[in-house]
Amino acid sequence: MVKITYIEHDGTTHALDLAEGLTVMEGGRDNGVEGIVAECGGACACSTCHVYVAPDWVDRLPPMDPMEEDMLDFAPGSDPARSRLSCQLKITAALDGLVVEVPEEQA
Template identity: 55%
Template sequence: MTLITYVLADGTRRDVDVEVGSSVMEGARENDIPGIVADCGGACACSTCHVYVDRDWIDKLPVPDAIEQDMIEFAWQPEASRSRLTCQLRVRDDLEGLIVHIPERQN
């Protein structure tokens, strides 16, 4: 298990242990984290699991592929350097303490 911190739009922090190998989106859904809609179920076919990665973690994550980058364009208020889709972030041991900020809404 890896500890992931989900920061809700109102600033509330939810610390959750997420199984290694699953996605950050699956961790949110399994733990009833509000704001992660995940309409496509993790197929990278929507942007409803969009988050802003905490600045301290940006360089520790793999670069988003072209498909994810395309989908991020449809997210609500994307930020080029911080926006990611949680369905594309696989949980690893070295992501212990990862912090993601959930936007006010999802498109």
């Protein structure tokens, strides 16, 4: 199991132990994290699973592909330094301890 911490806009924290192979979006959505809407179900066709990655994790994540970059243009409050689509972050042991914050616009 991999520990991922989700922080909702109001400060509610969910420290979840999640199985490898899921996405960060699936882990949040399936465990009731407010603001992980995931309207497209993980197809990288919307930006409703947008999260801010903790600053100390930004350089530890796999690089974004062009499709994710394009979709982040539609995410309200997108931060070029920290924004990611959680549907594009596959949970692996390398993500153990990852912390993400849900933007206010998705609350």
